[in-house]
Amino acid sequence: MPHLPGNGTRRTDDEDLLVRVVDGSRAVDIYDRPGALQLANDFLSAVPGANVLYRSPGSIVSVYKSQKIVIIVEQLRELGEQGQWRLFNHLAKFWMKMTTDENEKIMILLEVVVAAYFQDRLDLALRKLQKATELYVTTANPSLHLLKILYLKAAVERKAGNYDEAERTIHDAEKMATFLTPGIESAGVFYNRATLIAQQINESEVPDEKLFERARDNFIRAISDYKAERTFCLTSHSKLGKAYVRLSMLLLDIRNKSEDQLRPVASDALRTATNCLQEVEGKMWEGITSRTRCYWYLAKSDLALRRRHIQDAEDHAKTAMEIAKQSPFPSEVSLAQSRLDMLKRDG
Structure with missing residues (x-):
């Protein structure tokens, strides 16, 4: 099969190969360079019938299984956060077919849930969550997978406007999170609790000040736990930036309701919101x-x-x-x- 040089550079090995996309008799190799994911996504969008033939888990070809799934999940998460849906769908399907490990399957499946959530495909997200609920009991770490199922379900229900169900589900996740070492999954619980409270605030004519305090405290706990993550470091860094931004939005308290004037905000809240945005711009902007x-x-x-x-x-x-x-x-x-x-x- 003839090969087109990847990213304009011909190589003789697959050390840095990011993705190989095939279209009929052609194979386009795209290497791990700035803009590579966007290039692959553009190619898939422009060429009907193109498919992913090969996907390297980063520049590491021979890795332990646990390392491999970390790399796969982090790259799927990046594609989802960048909104590169065509490439995400190809790669998620590819890895679901390739893996026989139940832990890996459920981790990939839950990234499909997140992608569906991002696209407002909430019925699909709930169907995939149901599938994950049936699968998690067969895995080696069912409690951790169930925790993620719960806080993702809370997020989906919140977005669907089913606040009572979201509340019940995140409450169950909170009870489980008390036994976790601080990291990306415990942070996910606190973050989703904070966003649920923030939704209540946004829809309330006169929100209780205690709601602001609870949302603020949960965002702060999420920030702390994202910083503590030691495995999914790239993902945690990205989510940390988002938590800083959402905390700043909470403190600024700009709601879309028609109001004669903005609700007064304390000067220290404005200062903290400004500092949060500066933290993201100054330390996290590259690769955001x-x-x-x-x-x-x-x-x-x-x-x-x-x-x-x-x-x-x-x-x-x-x-x-x-x-x-x-x-x-x-x-x-x-x-x-x-x-x-x-x-x-x-x-």
Whole structure:
């Protein structure tokens, strides 16, 4: 089979091969270089019938099974956070066929749940969660997989507006998380509890101050536990940035409801929100995912509005909209549009 040189460079080995995409009699090799994932996704989108033939788990070819699944999951998570759905779907299907290990299967399956959640395909997410619920009892670490099933189900139910079910599910996850060493999974529980409370705040005319405190404390615990992660380091770094951004949005308290004036926010809350956004921009911006960038610009819009810089607020919201549309992330498109509508109405 003739090979087209990957990323413009011909190589004689597969050491750095990221993905091999086939189209009829051609094979396009794409190597691990800046922009490689976007290039592979663009190729799959542009060529109907193209398929993934080979996917290297990073630059490491011979690795222990546990190392291999960490690399696979982290790369699937990156594709999901970047909104590169065509490549994500190809690779998730490829690895599900290749693996016979039940632990690996459920880890890949749960990344499919997350991708469906990002795309607002909530019925699909719930079906995959049901499949995961049937599978986790056959794995070597059922408690850890069940914990993730629970907090992902809480997220899906929250997005679907089923708040009572989301509350019950995240409560069950919280009880399990008390036995965990701090890391990415315990952080996932605290983060999803915080976002559920933040949703309650957003939909309340006069939210209780204690709700803000609970949401804030859970975001802070999530940030602490993401920092403690020692296995899924790349993913944890990405999620850490998102937690900082969501904490800043909570503190800025810009809601899309029609209000005569913004709710007063204490100066220390504004200062903390500003510091959170600066932390992400100063230390995490390189390699930041599309979803986190989208939320960062939304938070910057909120901060500009608090400072009465209306044009800056609108510009940042427009940037968030562009990022959300490009991926696309439907919920984030709606959120950015609601911000723009609010600025137009109140500005």
